Amino acid sequence: MAEQAYTVASDSETTGEERSSSTVPEIAIGIDIGTSQCSVAVWSGSQVELLRNTRNQKLMKSYVTFKDEVPAGGVSNQLAHEYEMLSGAAIFNMKRLIGRVDTDPVVHASKSLPFLVQTLDIGVRPFIAALVKNMWRSTTPEEVLAIFLVELRVMAEMQLKRPIRNVVLTIPVSFSRFQLTRIERACAMAGLHVLRLMPEPTAVALLYAQQQQQNVHENMGSGSEKIALIFNMGAGFCDTAITATAGGVSQIRSLAGSTLGGEDILQNTMRHLIPNMDSYFSRHGINEIEKMGLLRVATQDAIHKLSTQPSVEIDVDLGNGRKIYKVLNRKEFEEVNQNVFEKCASLINQCLSDAKIEVADVNDVILVGGCSNIPMIRNMVTGICKKDVYSGMNPLEAAVRGAALEGAVASGVNDPFGSLDLLTIQTTPLSIGIRADGNNLVPVIPKNTTMPARKDVFFTTVHDNQAEALIIVYEGDEEAVEKNHLLGYFKIMGIPPASKGVPEINVCMDIDASNSLRVFAGVIMPGEQNPSAPFMEIRMPTVDDGHGWCAEALNRTYGSTLDLVTVQKKVQH
Amino acid sequence: MLASFSISQLSSPKSAEIHLRLGSNKSIYRRTRSIAVRCSERKKNYYELLGVSTDSSSQEIKDAYRKQQKIHHPDIAGEKGHENTIKLNKACEVLMKEDLRREYDASIGLMRLGATSSWKGPLRPEAIFVDENACIGCRECVHHAGNTFTMDEAVGTARVKLQYGDDDTQIEISVDSCPVNCIYWVDTKELEVLEYLIRPQPKEGYGVFGQGWERPANVFMAAKSFNKQFKRKVENQKRNARPTDKE
Numbered sequence: 024m025a026e027q028a029y030t031v032a033s034d035s036e037t038t039g040e041e042r043s044s045s046t047v048p049e050i051a052i053g054i055d056i057g058t059s060q061c062s063v064a065v066w067s068g069s070q071v072e073l074l075r076n077t078r079n080q081k082l083m084k085s086y087v088t089f090k091d092e093v094p095a096g097g098v099s100n101q102l103a104h105e106y107e108m109l110s111g112a113a114i115f116n117m118k119r120l121i122g123r124v125d126t127d128p129v130v131h132a133s134k135s136l137p138f139l140v141q142t143l144d145i146g147v148r149p150f151i152a153a154l155v156k157n158m159w160r161s162t163t164p165e166e167v168l169a170i171f172l173v174e175l176r177v178m179a180e181m182q183l184k185r186p187i188r189n190v191v192l193t194i195p196v197s198f199s200r201f202q203l204t205r206i207e208r209a210c211a212m213a214g215l216h217v218l219r220l221m222p223e224p225t226a227v228a229l230l231y232a233q234q235q236q237q238n239v240h241e242n243m244g245s246g247s248e249k250i251a252l253i254f255n256m257g258a259g260f261c262d263t264a265i266t267a268t269a270g271g272v273s274q275i276r277s278l279a280g281s282t283l284g285g286e287d288i289l290q291n292t293m294r295h296l297i298p299n300m301d302s303y304f305s306r307h308g309i310n311e312i313e314k315m316g317l318l319r320v321a322t323q324d325a326i327h328k329l330s331t332q333p334s335v336e337i338d339v340d341l342g343n344g345r346k347i348y349k350v351l352n353r354k355e356f357e358e359v360n361q362n363v364f365e366k367c368a369s370l371i372n373q374c375l376s377d378a379k380i381e382v383a384d385v386n387d388v389i390l391v392g393g394c395s396n397i398p399m400i401r402n403m404v405t406g407i408c409k410k411d412v413y414s415g416m417n418p419l420e421a422a423v424r425g426a427a428l429e430g431a432v433a434s435g436v437n438d439p440f441g442s443l444d445l446l447t448i449q450t451t452p453l454s455i456g457i458r459a460d461g462n463n464l465v466p467v468i469p470k471n472t473t474m475p476a477r478k479d480v481f482f483t484t485v486h487d488n489q490a491e492a493l494i495i496v497y498e499g500d501e502e503a504v505e506k507n508h509l510l511g512y513f514k515i516m517g518i519p520p521a522s523k524g525v526p527e528i529n530v531c532m533d534i535d536a537s538n539s540l541r542v543f544a545g546v547i548m549p550g551e552q553n554p555s556a557p558f559m560e561i562r563m564p565t566v567d568d569g570h571g572w573c574a575e576a577l578n579r580t581y582g583s584t585l586d587l588v589t590v591q592k593k594v595q596h
Numbered sequence: 597m598l599a600s601f602s603i604s605q606l607s608s609p610k611s612a613e614i615h616l617r618l619g620s621n622k623s624i625y626r627r628t629r630s631i632a633v634r635c636s637e638r639k640k641n642y643y644e645l646l647g648v649s650t651d652s653s654s655q656e657i658k659d660a661y662r663k664q665q666k667i668h669h670p671d672i673a674g675e676k677g678h679e680n681t682i683k684l685n686k687a688c689e690v691l692m693k694e695d696l697r698r699e700y701d702a703s704i705g706l707m708r709l710g711a712t713s714s715w716k717g718p719l720r721p722e723a724i725f726v727d728e729n730a731c732i733g734c735r736e737c738v739h740h741a742g743n744t745f746t747m748d749e750a751v752g753t754a755r756v757k758l759q760y761g762d763d764d765t766q767i768e769i770s771v772d773s774c775p776v777n778c779i780y781w782v783d784t785k786e787l788e789v790l791e792y793l794i795r796p797q798p799k800e801g802y803g804v805f806g807q808g809w810e811r812p813a814n815v816f817m818a819a820k821s822f823n824k825q826f827k828r829k830v831e832n833q834k835r836n837a838r839p840t841d842k843e
Contacts, residue, residue, distance in 0.1 A: 248658070271666075272662040272665060429671070433671045435674075446666055473689070475681050536669065536678065536681070
């Protein structure tokens with residue numbers, strides 16, 4: 024395990040760290056890399072503890088400043104003022120950018136951030152750069168994340184006095200598998216091994232399972248199944264989950280998520296204040312960056328204040344005689360962000376219907392994340408669920424605490440008092456399938472399938488004497504195949520000559536508990552027991568950057584010559 | 597007909613005759629494991645896998661599933677729990693859905709309560725009953741009165757699905773056509789007990805011996821003694837209940 028192949032150089036990293044030779048299993052730490060804030064927690068032997076940085080902060084701002092030769096992240100760095108983060112030298116919101124191409128609307132929405140996000144709109148990775156000594160210096164979201172993770176790792180190693188390698192990371196539900204590989208890449212660059220990637224609401228669900236378990240022990244309460252709805256909205260993403268909990272086992276019934284968060288609310292409000300904001304700031308000059316920082320901070324403050332007071336005064340001087348003065352009341356703020364709240368509501372309703380749960384069956388409603396303080400969000404959630412919000416959790420710490428619990432459970436730690444007698448049973452947030460039946464996505468593993476999962480579907484050829492078949496694997500739930508995330512592609516060769524519809528092509532997908540996907544495929548002729556050619560096993564995703572083009576190129580080169588259709592076949596047990 | 601081969605079954609002993617190994621054991625990936633063909637254990641049915649009885653409720657199945665998951669889930673058991681957990685997930689998925697469960701029950705030759713006959717029209721004093729121990733699966737009765745009788749393809753015997761589903765003459769013909777005379781006119785009151793007893797019940801095993809499914813050799817004798825025992829039980833209950841009433 025002593026492979027230290029990829030480590031991002033960092034001056035704060037103490038080299039020659041003493042390796043403690045303890046025989047106890049290394050307990051994986053839980054990390055919640057939020058879009059705006061980040062936290063680390065670990066099982067201390069009797070409970071979960073959040074680690075603090077040298078400035079005694081439990082929640083650290085997620086950003087990396089490229090000031091001098093050496094970049095510094097929000098763990099070690101002390102900001103003189105919030106404006107410093109908005110000077111263009113700091114990269115933040117990397118979670119919204121990682122693994123996205125420059126045609127993605129989320130990337131386009133990030134163009135109003137103070138640092139440079141340049142798009143060519145051709146489906147490649149966007150150009151991201153920080154302002155260093157009046158020059159744009161390029162970087163990548165993975166690199167920024169890795170630098171930040173190294174700082175977190177150093178902090179944890181100093182406090183726990185042991186090397187840290189295994190981590191459990193929380194991720195948004197809506198992340199594609201390609202984005203997950205980017206997160207894993209960033210971790211590898213930081214010398215960390217990802218033990219588990221947990222969708223944020225499922226981490227919260229595990230914490231809930233532990234709390235329910237403790238209630239049962241203490242109050243001799245009923246150990247019957249409890250259904251909880253979890254709504255998590257942070258700066259970058261919005262996720263919901265339904266979990267059925269009994270006996271310390273949290274079984275996820277459904278997941279739904281979208282790229283909708285406080286950042287969208289902030290930008291909507293900023294646009295409300297300056298309707299022509301995008302053109303106003305598009306030049307990205309030093310002067311504009313500074314003004315944009317002023318507006319951003321003022322708007323952020325105003326939104327925070329609106330959570331407790333009915334109206335707020337915004338007063339920003341944008342220079343050149345341009346001043347913004349406005350009294351924003353809560354009603355106006357809610358109208359401006361109407362579309363965000365509506366989408367959140369539809370996410371909850373979708374989650375309920377996917378889980379086949381009636382609102383009346385929900386025992387607890389858990390509201391977490393930075394946006395959970397917004398009165399409109401609270402009203403919306405309690406309005407749908409017709410129930411008050413569960414009060415037993417800190418909304419900003421729930422996810423990282425759950426991740427730390429999972430880290431301890433998956434590291435094989437036992438607790439004599441049964442506090443770790445827990446298990447989370449995860450489901451797939453998106454369907455995974457292949458292109459077949461024309462230009463459709465045929466799911467092999469449907470969404471909300473319990474993991475680990477293995478399923479297979481039979482396909483057959485569409486042409487007589489078709490010798491090869493193209494398998495293109497996608498992830499997503501859109502019927503039109505190109506709207507989903509491409510994961511990879513390969514060819515099945517050596518199909519024996521036969522009329523169309525005769526050869527049987529079996530495509531099997533296997534997802535293990537650590538969420539790694541393998542695709543098996545091969546061809547069998549009817550009546551034969553052995554496959555005609557060796558089967559194939561492919562780990563997915565195999566695509567790299569610019570993958571949007573690959574599907575198009577395949578389509579252009581092969582058309583429908585290597586197509587497949589599904590075979591209606593009785594399910595076998 | 598399509599060949600019955602699928603990769604997902606590779607780990608099950610059913611496909612043990614398929615000499616195929618997928619992937620390389622010497623894979624460089626840390627999480628890769630080979631899908632090896634195992635043929636040691638007898639294939640457990642889903643009920644045995646979860647450790648529940650065949651008539652268990654969905655709540656019992658859920659509880660058993662959680663209990664098993666706490667033993668086998670890869671978070672707890674490590675990577676070796678992968679195959680077991682997949683089987684558990686499949687078992688739970690099938691048994692939790694009423695239609696899939698019924699289909700599965702039929703496929704393993706098991707009839708649950710849903711397999712009792714229903715009535716067309718009002719109850720009559722006499723009902724039709726097939727002694728499936730005697731039935732040879734000749735299909736004569738199904739041929740003559742297809743709305744009344746049905747074949748259980750899993751066990752190869754005929755069964756009543758709908759009492760008086762056809763008109764009386766057709767039923768007369770089909771009863772007469774039975775070469776082994778295994779179709780009986782029984783008292784309607786008796787029907788429920790008979791239909792229950794004819795269903796194979798899981799048998800307790802002793803180690804590796806004697807496990808399996810069984811039904812009484814003579815279902816009519818079994819029904820008689822069942823009724824006797826039932827009556828005695830009711831009387832006992834009454835007797836036991838009386839003293840508590842006085843208190």
